[in-house]
Amino acid sequence: MPADASRPGTGLFHRWEGLILILLVAVTTWASLGVDGFANSSNVSFLLLDVTEIALMALTMTLVIVAAEIDLSVASTLGLSCAVLGWLWNAGLPIEAIMPICLVAGALCGALNGYLVTRLGLPSLAVTIGTFALYRGLAYVILGDQAVADLPPAYTGLASATLGPIPVMTLLVALLAAGFTAILHFTSLGRAIVALGSNEEAAFFSGIRVKRIRFWLFVASGAMAALASLIFTFRYASARADNGSGLELAVIAAVLLGGVSIFGGRGTLPGVLMAVLLLGVVRNALILADVANEVLNFVTGLLLVASVLAPNLGAVWRRRSSPPLEGKSAS
Amino acid sequence: MTTTANRPEVSLRTGGRGLVDRVGRVRELGIVAALAVLFGITGAVNPEFLSLDSLRDILLNSAIIATLAVGQTLVVITRNVDLSVSSVVGLSAFGGALILADQPGVPIAVVVAGCVLLGALCGALNGLLVGAAGVPALVATLGTLYAFRGIDYAWAGGRQVNAADMPESFLSLGSGSLLGIPLLVLAAVVVLLAVGWMLRNLRSGRELYAIGSNPAAAVLAGIPVRKRVITAFVASGALAGLAGAMWAARFGTVDAAAATGKELDVIAAVVVGGVAIFGGSGTVYGAALGALLLTGISSALAVLRVDALAQTAINGALIIAAIVLDRLLALRVAAALRRRRYRDAR
Amino acid sequence: MADTPPVLALRGVSKSFGAVRALREVSLELAAGEAHALAGENGAGKSTLVKILSGVHRPDAGQILLDGEPVEFHGPADAQAAGVAVIYQEPTLFPDLSVAENIFMGSQPRGTLGRIDRRAMRAQAVALFDRLGVPLDPDRPARGLSIADQQLVEIAKALSRAARVLIMDEPTAALSGNEVARLFGVARSLREQGCAILFISHRLDEIFDLCRRVTTLRDGGYVASDLISAITPDDLVRRMVGRDLDALFPKQDAAFGEVALQVRRLTREGVFTDVSFEVRRGEIVALAGLVGAGRSEVARAVFGVDRWDAGSVEVAGRRLKPGSPSAAMDLGLALVPEDRRQQGLVMELSIERNIALAGLGEVRRGPLISRVAERVRAADWAQRLQLKHRSLSDAVDVLSGGNQQKVVLAKWLARKPAVLIVDEPTRGIDVGTKAEVHRLLSELAVGGIAVLMISSELPEVLGMADRVLVMHEGRLVAEIPREDATEETVMAAATGRPAGGGA
Amino acid sequence: GGTTREDVAQQASASAAAPASSAAADPNAPIKPGLKIAFLPKQVNNPYFTIANGGGIDAAKEFGGEGKEVGPSEASASSQVSYINTLIQQKQDAIVISANDPNAVVPALKQARDAGIKVVSYDSDTAPEGRDLFVNQASAEDLGRTEVQLLAEQIGHKGKIAILSATPNATNQNTWIEFMKDELTKPEYKDMELVKVAYGNDEDQKSFTETQGLLRAYPDLAGIISPTTVGIAAAARYLSDSKYRGKVKLTGLGTPNQLRKFVKDGTIDGFELWSPGDLGYLASYAAAALASGQISGAEGEKFKAGKLGEYTIGAGGEILLGKPTVFTKDNIDDFDF
Ligand SMILES: Nc1ncnc2c1ncn2[C@@H]1O[C@H](COP(=O)(O)OP(=O)(O)OP(=O)(O)O)[C@@H](O)[C@H]1O
Numbered sequence A: 001m002p003a004d005a006s007r008p009g010t011g012l013f014h015r016w017e018g019l020i021l022i023l024l025v026a027v028t029t030w031a032s033l034g035v036d037g038f039a040n041s042s043n044v045s046f047l048l049l050d051v052t053e054i055a056l057m058a059l060t061m062t063l064v065i066v067a068a069e070i071d072l073s074v075a076s077t078l079g080l081s082c083a084v085l086g087w088l089w090n091a092g093l094p095i096e097a098i099m100p101i102c103l104v105a106g107a108l109c110g111a112l113n114g115y116l117v118t119r120l121g122l123p124s125l126a127v128t129i130g131t132f133a134l135y136r137g138l139a140y141v142i143l144g145d146q147a148v149a150d151l152p153p154a155y156t157g158l159a160s161a162t163l164g165p166i167p168v169m170t171l172l173v174a175l176l177a178a179g180f181t182a183i184l185h186f187t188s189l190g191r192a193i194v195a196l197g198s199n200e201e202a203a204f205f206s207g208i209r210v211k212r213i214r215f216w217l218f219v220a221s222g223a224m225a226a227l228a229s230l231i232f233t234f235r236y237a238s239a240r241a242d243n244g245s246g247l248e249l250a251v252i253a254a255v256l257l258g259g260v261s262i263f264g265g266r267g268t269l270p271g272v273l274m275a276v277l278l279l280g281v282v283r284n285a286l287i288l289a290d291v292a293n294e295v296l297n298f299v300t301g302l303l304l305v306a307s308v309l310a311p312n313l314g315a316v317w318r319r320r321s322s323p324p325l326e327g328k329s330a331s
Numbered sequence B: 001m002t003t004t005a006n007r008p009e010v011s012l013r014t015g016g017r018g019l020v021d022r023v024g025r026v027r028e029l030g031i032v033a034a035l036a037v038l039f040g041i042t043g044a045v046n047p048e049f050l051s052l053d054s055l056r057d058i059l060l061n062s063a064i065i066a067t068l069a070v071g072q073t074l075v076v077i078t079r080n081v082d083l084s085v086s087s088v089v090g091l092s093a094f095g096g097a098l099i100l101a102d103q104p105g106v107p108i109a110v111v112v113a114g115c116v117l118l119g120a121l122c123g124a125l126n127g128l129l130v131g132a133a134g135v136p137a138l139v140a141t142l143g144t145l146y147a148f149r150g151i152d153y154a155w156a157g158g159r160q161v162n163a164a165d166m167p168e169s170f171l172s173l174g175s176g177s178l179l180g181i182p183l184l185v186l187a188a189v190v191v192l193l194a195v196g197w198m199l200r201n202l203r204s205g206r207e208l209y210a211i212g213s214n215p216a217a218a219v220l221a222g223i224p225v226r227k228r229v230i231t232a233f234v235a236s237g238a239l240a241g242l243a244g245a246m247w248a249a250r251f252g253t254v255d256a257a258a259a260t261g262k263e264l265d266v267i268a269a270v271v272v273g274g275v276a277i278f279g280g281s282g283t284v285y286g287a288a289l290g291a292l293l294l295t296g297i298s299s300a301l302a303v304l305r306v307d308a309l310a311q312t313a314i315n316g317a318l319i320i321a322a323i324v325l326d327r328l329l330a331l332r333v334a335a336a337l338r339r340r341r342y343r344d345a346r
Numbered sequence C: 001m002a003d004t005p006p007v008l009a010l011r012g013v014s015k016s017f018g019a020v021r022a023l024r025e026v027s028l029e030l031a032a033g034e035a036h037a038l039a040g041e042n043g044a045g046k047s048t049l050v051k052i053l054s055g056v057h058r059p060d061a062g063q064i065l066l067d068g069e070p071v072e073f074h075g076p077a078d079a080q081a082a083g084v085a086v087i088y089q090e091p092t093l094f095p096d097l098s099v100a101e102n103i104f105m106g107s108q109p110r111g112t113l114g115r116i117d118r119r120a121m122r123a124q125a126v127a128l129f130d131r132l133g134v135p136l137d138p139d140r141p142a143r144g145l146s147i148a149d150q151q152l153v154e155i156a157k158a159l160s161r162a163a164r165v166l167i168m169d170e171p172t173a174a175l176s177g178n179e180v181a182r183l184f185g186v187a188r189s190l191r192e193q194g195c196a197i198l199f200i201s202h203r204l205d206e207i208f209d210l211c212r213r214v215t216t217l218r219d220g221g222y223v224a225s226d227l228i229s230a231i232t233p234d235d236l237v238r239r240m241v242g243r244d245l246d247a248l249f250p251k252q253d254a255a256f257g258e259v260a261l262q263v264r265r266l267t268r269e270g271v272f273t274d275v276s277f278e279v280r281r282g283e284i285v286a287l288a289g290l291v292g293a294g295r296s297e298v299a300r301a302v303f304g305v306d307r308w309d310a311g312s313v314e315v316a317g318r319r320l321k322p323g324s325p326s327a328a329m330d331l332g333l334a335l336v337p338e339d340r341r342q343q344g345l346v347m348e349l350s351i352e353r354n355i356a357l358a359g360l361g362e363v364r365r366g367p368l369i370s371r372v373a374e375r376v377r378a379a380d381w382a383q384r385l386q387l388k389h390r391s392l393s394d395a396v397d398v399l400s401g402g403n404q405q406k407v408v409l410a411k412w413l414a415r416k417p418a419v420l421i422v423d424e425p426t427r428g429i430d431v432g433t434k435a436e437v438h439r440l441l442s443e444l445a446v447g448g449i450a451v452l453m454i455s456s457e458l459p460e461v462l463g464m465a466d467r468v469l470v471m472h473e474g475r476l477v478a479e480i481p482r483e484d485a486t487e488e489t490v491m492a493a494a495t496g497r498p499a500g501g502g503a
Numbered sequence D: 001g002g003t004t005r006e007d008v009a010q011q012a013s014a015s016a017a018a019p020a021s022s023a024a025a026d027p028n029a030p031i032k033p034g035l036k037i038a039f040l041p042k043q044v045n046n047p048y049f050t051i052a053n054g055g056g057i058d059a060a061k062e063f064g065g066e067g068k069e070v071g072p073s074e075a076s077a078s079s080q081v082s083y084i085n086t087l088i089q090q091k092q093d094a095i096v097i098s099a100n101d102p103n104a105v106v107p108a109l110k111q112a113r114d115a116g117i118k119v120v121s122y123d124s125d126t127a128p129e130g131r132d133l134f135v136n137q138a139s140a141e142d143l144g145r146t147e148v149q150l151l152a153e154q155i156g157h158k159g160k161i162a163i164l165s166a167t168p169n170a171t172n173q174n175t176w177i178e179f180m181k182d183e184l185t186k187p188e189y190k191d192m193e194l195v196k197v198a199y200g201n202d203e204d205q206k207s208f209t210e211t212q213g214l215l216r217a218y219p220d221l222a223g224i225i226s227p228t229t230v231g232i233a234a235a236a237r238y239l240s241d242s243k244y245r246g247k248v249k250l251t252g253l254g255t256p257n258q259l260r261k262f263v264k265d266g267t268i269d270g271f272e273l274w275s276p277g278d279l280g281y282l283a284s285y286a287a288a289a290l291a292s293g294q295i296s297g298a299e300g301e302k303f304k305a306g307k308l309g310e311y312t313i314g315a316g317g318e319i320l321l322g323k324p325t326v327f328t329k330d331n332i333d334d335f336d337f
């Protein structure tokens, strides 16, 4: 664990986040100067739009992981919600009625995860690997092999509309990000999440409603995936059962790159948001620079490892000359 | 994350050493029960499912995932995880197939050994990142998941190696059998038994559990933590390399995308098999049973004439049902033990 | 003796953690066949010294000498190889492994092919426990052991190594008289066999009982090394604290008010049975018993951490919802748990945040947390409990064991509870602060709070309690008023001899 | 109300001409030199597309243009959109795309067309408003029907058959399957029964398991059609080592290299495929013709496609590559792809 990198891990900004910020600035500068077509406004708005869903799901995923759980089913929840949307739209419901239903469906998916994790005490990784298949499968049951395309232009337009170079959806993300940052870092709920993620037992002994909080985090994660599904569907003007498959890894990669500890109890939202942007910028710039796809994957992997490795290298160096527990207490 | 999950059975398992107790200690009981239910019901609907051929197929299907699950268990027990296995399988499957196709002179044993070695190298990289450089395993192996696959793509450049390019003797490893048992299954069983024995009976095996159970205490106990963690990753990588060779022999057609996404199946098998994802407990037998259960579910669904579109959903539901069943059984046994202890106390 | 060099010695050792100078030029000699005590206040540097001897930390300056020869320990494995066995202040068990495996990890008896001989391992574990006189099951997992049982396993582990040097960092902090006596018996016989012993405890009588020599540290610096026979306990305290101390148990008499905590026929199957008692406002009730009698379990159930199977709990006449600490806290209940690292603190969080954790509602301004309110609250209590710390925003895991205990106390006292349950409140706290904690508890009682105190330290029980409840094997077996409470009456009840009054 | 995929398919086949193009076509215009043409397959590093795009890039070299292949490594509907955006920024002259989702790429493709980029779809079409032309490898109808005819001959027009497809959402597979079902309603197939459509998700392992499942669930199965290269290879591999080899017939779409062994050992009597290289080659020429103003995309216009000769644009902006080749053990050694 890169423990020393960001102790005591609850404030808003640490060395890790600083590193990601430096990387982000460096990569953006390089891309603006060295890559044709990067720094024009239509590309910027495209870039921002392209990370919308990942950014949204990363918000709740951060809370979930800080609470020492994980939700692998987000992308499948997104798919299920897309399928519900397509199915109801085919059935002739007005879109304004469908959207809240989708959000509820997403929240219900989250609630099932939460129930299995908190009431039955099952590990969330196991549960959400199961619901990962279950929700995607339900999406196929609901919408089958259809692709629903003739969604109302008012909404498909809104999903990719921009104010200047800034997409409207990015403003929504910014708003939600501000809200979630406030929750995680400045409210007692946030404190409770950090504490229970770090030491569940001590949190419980402190009167924190460990199970209830975890349950609602899963619900929030599901609802957020549904919100992302609405944007996704309208943005691509296509509701399909396989929408967004594979996004869960992208979300988790961004959260981890943002410095959130997979063991819970440590991580900040600004870090995660910068990591989402960093991954988006790198991808966009490399594609523009005609870098082959395999290199792109390679770079993504490298970035992930290197960003964690860099702050640790110093520690590794020090460790060569001293025993392993130096600087940490035996816990 | 695991504290609540484990607490109930924990404080309770003590005292008496009766049958309930003994049975309660067999962590794999739930999976065996789930397997029995699955095979029972499917067999009742379609007896063909229980035919020798069919069982042989199911074993064969689970051989590769089971091998990977054994390797993964080694890593998970130390409170780490290896997400890169599927990319290692892909890399070694393609590498092995390519050598077989382009250098027909190389003996098959050498190719298989090469696959294992390649896997071990990948594992060593993971191990160094995690054990020596302190990168969290999930991050490190998510990174190498992308990176190894990238290398694989770059190496393949869109090329595919087909069954016709590989020698028949190699392909027959994937389909042949010895005394009626498929060779791949034999390989998986040998790996399983060997690793299972080592984990239970060797100091180094027990030390893996100790590391996962309390890493800091492991250091204080004088356990060479870094070395053990690196070894676990190397072993997982080597088994993934072996699985790659098995993959090539079994499917015959290999391109750079081979085994993409299988890491989730492997982790699902391990978790369903009762290996605690935060380390310290679980056995390779459980993980192998988990692999068998998961492949059994897909085979059963294919046989049961279930609507194809509903399969994924039912698959997911059954995975959840299996872990819930397992959990409820554990709670039952725990409760029984607690009452027994009470009676003993009087 | 003068000819043979000390088995293990430190010469001019210094160690800093960042700006904290934990040890300054400390020297120490451990001779074969001699028990040596290390004394000092919380945070004086005792555990740091232990960790240097065991290879966990490296000294910044100075030398470690083994049989007179300078050595370097690159890790705990080196120290073990040199014959040093250590019982750390905080238990370091593997919760998923069995007790026997915990004891023998890394030194399991082996048969052919390097195969671990489980039968031999189990037999040896049983033999060790017999020697210590504890009825622990070697096959149960270490998870869920009470803190005292964990300590006993640690002791067994150290004994199993047949070491030349045995270092014990507060091994008795969680133990009651019986176990301590057993442990000392074993320690003495080891000493006679030529083993060098380093012993740390905040209970001065234990030091005087077991050791021949005592070295005192103050603020990381070396103060003195004396023959025990040459000093008195008061001398020792003066060396540690640098001044004289007030009375250790400054019990003030308080007027009792109405019943604040009423427990009726509480039962948790297999753990405790039919426990009934009440605590009035202004009263300090002690819950005594041997280790494992079920005292902590009762406290946990009352506070709502564990569920119960039958019975009821009332706070100020209102029935408590089972299994919900937050409901209990709403009614004014507070529990200072026995295991500070697991149950009391979030080790990665800072001191101030840990103190605020049990009262998040009280440091809020509007919907947001006020860092100022949080800091003020923490600073106030840090001062009252004489917390030795660098900055309130440091993570608690850099604090010394006793100072961590103070943070747990602060966390709960800051809530101003109506009913305070304290489980081993002074575990690991030095004599000076212990008096302070006792004064505080007494003051709180006078202020009208009901206090239920669980303690394994008999003098503490006798000195502080208005009434003593004694548990034995999960049942309440005696209720002894202050006047009648003596070591004999309490111990008789605790060991199940029928002499005590029936409950 | 919404539109389902079927509606889209109908629209596609019955639709009016592709959107009117801005400039009138000049059939005699020369191909502009230095045209930048980008190939955007469903997935890069997929052997099929590697061959197809290779053909396209070769064509670009022939007419003095610049071809390149870009694309995602996973075949998901949304991932292609990023690449379209990039190609717009790079001011390519034409995009040749095989769509993972006929609709999801349309908004982005419209933007591309607004920016003056010509769009040609190949292999898997987009919704018509997203592209100027669709180069069809073989008419969906033709393909679906011939698959059934091939299998019917092999099993003597009698017995239970099953289909092993890719993913449930794969557009072209689904269209073919529709036509297969339609073909099966004809009287000459009255003794044949389609018992199941299974999905191997284009994964080896899943296709394997599904094949096994089909044989267990329907022990009297006579034949399997697998219109996907991964599926047919996995099914062939399973059959060739099982007691069903030669008894259960297998046909579908695959590449000759992939299936050579199985044709020779008797697992497969015959299967078909168009030449992927020619498909890319033709698409490349079509894109160049569009970008040079030779054609506008209207029905009836003609253009020359190098070594393949002259092609005419059909209804709905479709260009048909030609009949697929049927591979049997007599001719399979003549092909290498
Ligand atoms: N299921 C169980 N099986 C065996 N022992 C158990 C079980 N549950 C609890 N115990 C043990 O029962 C004893 C009662 O625990 P408790 O912590 O209440 O004792 P205590 O009187 O407070 O002693 P201590 O001073 O050790 O805290 C402990 O030794 C604990 O380890």
Ligand SMILES: Nc1ncnc2c1ncn2[C@@H]1O[C@H](COP(=O)(O)OP(=O)(O)OP(=O)(O)O)[C@@H](O)[C@H]1O
Pocket (backbone or CB within 6 Å): A327, A328, A329, C017, C018, C020, C021, C022, C040, C041, C042, C043, C044, C045, C046, C047, C048, C049, C089, C388, C389, C397, C398, C399, C400, C401, C402, C403, C428, C430
């Ligand atoms: N890992 C660490 N990082 C920073 N400071 C530390 C660390 N470990 C110990 N310290 C500091 O070193 C000093 C000495 O601590 P130590 O644990 O040795 O005290 P102690 O004498 O054992 O006290 P106690 O009686 O409370 O156990 C304390 O001020 C403590 O805060």
Ligand SMILES: [Mg+2]
Pocket (backbone or CB within 6 Å): C046, C047, C048, C089, C169, C400, C401, C402
């Ligand atoms: Mg200490």
Ligand SMILES: [Mg+2]
Pocket (backbone or CB within 6 Å): C146, C295, C296, C297, C338, C423, C454
């Ligand atoms: Mg206790």
